[in-house]
Amino acid sequence: AQSVTQLDSQVPVFEEAPVELRCNYSSSVSVYLFWYVQYPNQGLQLLLKYLSGSTLVKGINGFEAEFNKSQTSFHLRKPSVHISDTAEYFCAVRAMNTDKLIFGTGTRLQVFP
């Protein structure tokens, strides 16, 4: 079975500051890793994904994440946030032998002016 832990339920940050949203996972099999964003009153949108290859993955809106197998982490980073980045961010894993996504509980990023 797989599980995902997002350690921070809320992250407040000022505009133009850097941010890191933490994600750790647990799995007995190899997994693919994902970050989704959910803007207020909207559906989930894929930010980025790690399937294989380079452990540093770049996504949309200037976000990137690094897969660290030894630490079983997939933290999301952005060097300078905007007000428009205010949203809920979900980390998810999918075991390579399944199709379902297992999500973390989400981190609410609140960007202040």
Next chain:
Amino acid sequence: GAGVSQSPSNKVTEKGKDVELRCDPISGHTALYWYRQSLGQGLEFLIYFQGNSAPDKSGLPSDRFSAERTGGSVSTLTIQRTQQEDSAVYLCASSSRDAGNEQFFGPGTRLTVL
């Protein structure tokens, strides 16, 4: 092309009533998923369809929940004898191998059971 659509967008029902939630996947997507997003539980997988068959129903919380998919397209999630703890946003997603199995999500149906 059109994304995943779900209807209704909002549903308010009384405890004990049955409800049906509909999902229209992206045209040509063979896989379809239902998830539930509720306070305190986050996003939970419910059921997965490949074509019209459901190889993974492991997330359905009780036998009051069922889902079907016809014609390899539209899916309906049915909740019988609704309970207050069923209140949540029900999300549908679809994917295809041609799109790298990326799951595209609909806007969800917000279900409130009074």
